[in-house]
Amino acid sequence: MHEAAGSIIRPGRRRAGVLTLFGFVLLAAQPSRAADTPDAAAGRTIAETGVLTGHVGCSACHLMNGAGQPDVGIPRLAGFSAAYLEQQLGYFAADKRSNSWMAPYARMLTQKQMQDVAAYYASLPEPPPPENDPASDGLRARGKEVFEKGVMANGVMPCGGCHGPAGQGMGTFAPHLAGQSAPYLLEQLRGWHQGKDRDPMGKMMATEAHAMTDADMQAVAAYLQSLPGPNAGAAK
Ligand code: HEC
Ligand code: HEC
Incomplete structure (x- = not known):
């Protein structure tokens, strides 16, 4: 008897579970509010002129096309996912990745500015590999x-x-x-x-x-x- 009752109740429970899950998926899939949407155009300005007077923009080292300066070990940023760039900026700012060149520049940025500048560099086409590569x-x-x-x-x-x-x-x-x-x-x-x-x-x-x-x-x-x-x- 109990078993029969159980088998009648169980499918209903399962359906409720599926509906709850569906609700969560819907919530998670909501588009983010406009204020949270990364703005690559604002990011371009950060790359060009920086965010504080008297300090250079990112392009002074990474260039506007994101090619970096391969010979002196300044990394290229074009070709990366925005998520990776934003994550690494967060690490530099929080001293979770130490680099004396990057830390002050990362600390100048708000979370939104990190998102914007990451979106800008991630949107760029990849520059060709460096010329005159001496490797055999x-x-x-x-x-x-x-x-x-x-x-x-x-x-x-x-x-x-x-x-x-x-x-x-x-x-x-x-x-x-x-x-x-x-x-x-x-x-x-x-x-x-x-x-x-x-x-x-x-x-x-x-x-x-x-x-x-x-x-x-x-x-x-x-x-x-x-x-x-x-x-x-x-x-x-
Ligand atoms: C003074 C030169 C300089 C400036 C200005 C500068 N960077 Fe950097 N950046 C570097 C160097 C050098 C590294 C390599 C750090 C290392 O070796 O860990 C680096 C690393 C990075 C990385 C990590 C790349 C990777 O592959 O993990 C990101 C992201 C980055 N910079 C973004 C920016 C942004 C955005 C700005 C402007 C807000 C900026 N940088 C300004 C010199 C600079
Ligand atoms: C098991 C997965 C895994 C394997 C295998 C692996 N990597 Fe990585 N690699 C990662 C992850 C994850 C990161 C990001 C690390 C971080 O953010 O500190 C990374 C980061 C790097 C970076 C830093 C890139 C940057 O822009 O700063 C270099 C360089 C690298 N890997 C080279 C290599 C090479 C060369 C090999 C093979 C010999 C290799 N990896 C094998 C997972 C892997």
Whole structure:
């Protein structure tokens, strides 16, 4: 008897559960209010002139086209997801990622300004890989091998598994690497290799870089710098 009653009641309960879940999904899918929508045009002004008188804009270092200055290790920002850029700005501002150049600029920004400037740089087409790259073909070939196959004997997983087969990044999970400055990439890898705790999202990279040789870090950085991003030259 009880069983029969249960079987009559249960489907109804399940339906109520599904309806509640549906309600949550609807709530989550509500478009955000206009005030919260990132404004890439406002972000462009921040990149150009900065937010405080007497301080330069981001473009003084990262340039207006987001190409950065590869030779001196200033990273490119074009080609990244807005979510990653905003997350890293938040880390610099909160001292969760330390860099003496970036910290003061990140601290000048409100959350909304971080969103806006991230939206601006994320909207740009990727610049072509830097010209006159001195890396040898042999070095790049080794880098390609490490990127695609890892060094499984040492526990180094294939980079492409997390960063995408073309180094294009995977949404908010792992950043874009294609076309990035080799000196910048090498500095980040060496930092993790030496045990530096870059930021709260860096744990996987610490494990990954720990087992890499310096020669392989140089090789993979050279290979990545030479990769045209999947959106190179195309407006997004
Ligand atoms: C004085 C030069 C300078 C200025 C101005 C500057 N940056 Fe940077 N930025 C750097 C350097 C150098 C790094 C690399 C930091 C490191 O090695 O950790 C960097 C890193 C970054 C990163 C992390 C990139 C990555 O791949 O993880 C972001 C995002 C960023 N900058 C955004 C900005 C924005 C937005 C502005 C303007 C509000 C700005 N920067 C202004 C020099 C600068
Ligand atoms: C298990 C997933 C995973 C694997 C495998 C992996 N990465 Fe990463 N990588 C990440 C994540 C997540 C981040 C973001 C870390 C952060 O925000 O601190 C990252 C960040 C990076 C950065 C910093 C990029 C920037 O713009 O600052 C570099 C460089 C990098 N990875 C290179 C590599 C290379 C080279 C390999 C292969 C040898 C590799 N990664 C393998 C997950 C991975």
